[in-house]
Amino acid sequence: MAKGMGKILVAATGKGGAGKTTSIACLAIYWHLAGKSVALLDVDANQTLTRWHAHGDVLSEMTLRSATDETLMIPIISELAADHDITLVDCAGANNQAMIFAVGAADLVLIPAMTDEANVFEAARMHRIVDNVISLTKRAIASRSLLCRVKRAVVANHARAQLEALNTNPLDAQLHDRVIFQEATFHGSSPTVLAPKSASARDIEHLAQEIELILWRESAKLKVKSKRSA
């Protein structure tokens, strides 16, 4: 992706139901309300994000494109990234070519994982896919795992330790299992809108701010450094 373009965040893991679409929708709404220009790209044949977007609430205020033919995807990502501060790409819960293409374009790959063995296993696999794409493209691509649907701290801590041991760089933020996330799916909304003072809204804020640090502040610091050393 060319310099000067907006950031590209891709949610991907081979595990279905891990929290990809939920994370994308909640982050999109958070940044939209914070004044950033946000675009959405749905590359999942199930078109879940596209349906949530059609419900007409806050999510529908953002540009959404869908690309189920992966050969048409990269030009669409480039077009969206040129016009928006951030483009969020929602992948299917399967290891397919669309996912590889999206990772190839990403600044950050977010790997949602629920707190069980199969999710942790798929997160580690996803991390290796990102490493392979980095080798192929010779681009820097950040990747972080995210614990989703956290119920019991003791299980979450165990899953987090496993994610760390498998080098998937878990974010500090985690999304707890709360029914408001499911309620939001019927509206194209998010806890940030439905219950701004709730613990779930705080989870999303924590997540968004941690990602902002990776996407904007760290790369800004690098730019300042390279200007100084030039």
Ligand SMILES: Nc1ncnc2c1ncn2[C@@H]1O[C@H](COP(=O)(O)OP(=O)(O)O)[C@@H](O)[C@H]1O
């Ligand atoms: N933190 C959460 N608390 C409660 N339900 C959640 C949470 N995150 C996701 N869900 C629910 O779990 C299901 C799968 O989530 P989804 O984001 O669609 O996963 P994926 O896109 O990875 O397949 C959805 O029904 C969603 O509403």
Ligand SMILES: [Mg+2]
């Ligand atoms: Mg999904």
